[in-house]
Amino acid sequence: MRIRTEISSDYISEEDKRIAVIANALAHPLRVALVRYLSTKNCGEGVDNVTCNKDLVKMFDYAQSTVSQHVKILKESGLFITENKDKFTFYTLNRALLEEVKDYF
Amino acid sequence: MRIRTEISSDYISEEDKRIAVIANALAHPLRVALVRYLSTKNCGEGVDNVTCNKDLVKMFDYAQSTVSQHVKILKESGLFITENKDKFTFYTLNRALLEEVKDYF
């Protein structure tokens, strides 16, 4: 996403920009797949779906640094929530945000 | 959207790629605003919301060529449908596709 710094039009709202950031997070097939993987991963009763970088690298055929970079974009958009425990970083989906985006459509 | 040509992972589906293309179309504030503008434009009874390039250039503070370029991306994603009449090109929203994306979430 490469954007003119001084967007002057009054007709581009803050929400437009916010939606664009989230859409941009989904604007790459790998990132869509990461979200989907996380959303379908069954972690049992009441346990929110969780994964870690290592899992993702194993699952998808990209370098670890590349996966990490894509995850970063998902984190920055708010779609991924991270939590450190032991030596792992766990990712969960921000389902509330997904709902919000759904409402936008 | 810059993507490795030979995506080998079996875990990235065709639908993931399709969603990514549509998300990418919404991955810029101007394009989000264009979609929103079109979706809210009241054109009266039974008339699907419609606009033309000239309208958009007047509304949004970008060069005509820039607007045209962004519209092209929306067209290619399928979100905008174009129709030529007289000397105008009319744009309408592909509401069916929007619904489909909504279902994805």
Place this chain on the structure above:
DNA sequence: GTTTTATATCGTATATAGACGATATACGTT
């Protein structure tokens, strides 16, 4: 038929995205 009007495309400059290997960091394990 020339001029205006509407839109698309070309050319181009610059910024950002995407990919990876290498390196840093940080925590467990031995």
Place this chain on the structure above:
DNA sequence: AACGTATATCGTCTATATACGATATAAAAC
């Protein structure tokens, strides 16, 4: 303490995105 493991960041190369002016195209309007 040294080593292994998990993840993030850096450096870098290349491709694409973004923005605009200039130019093409095509249809009205005069």
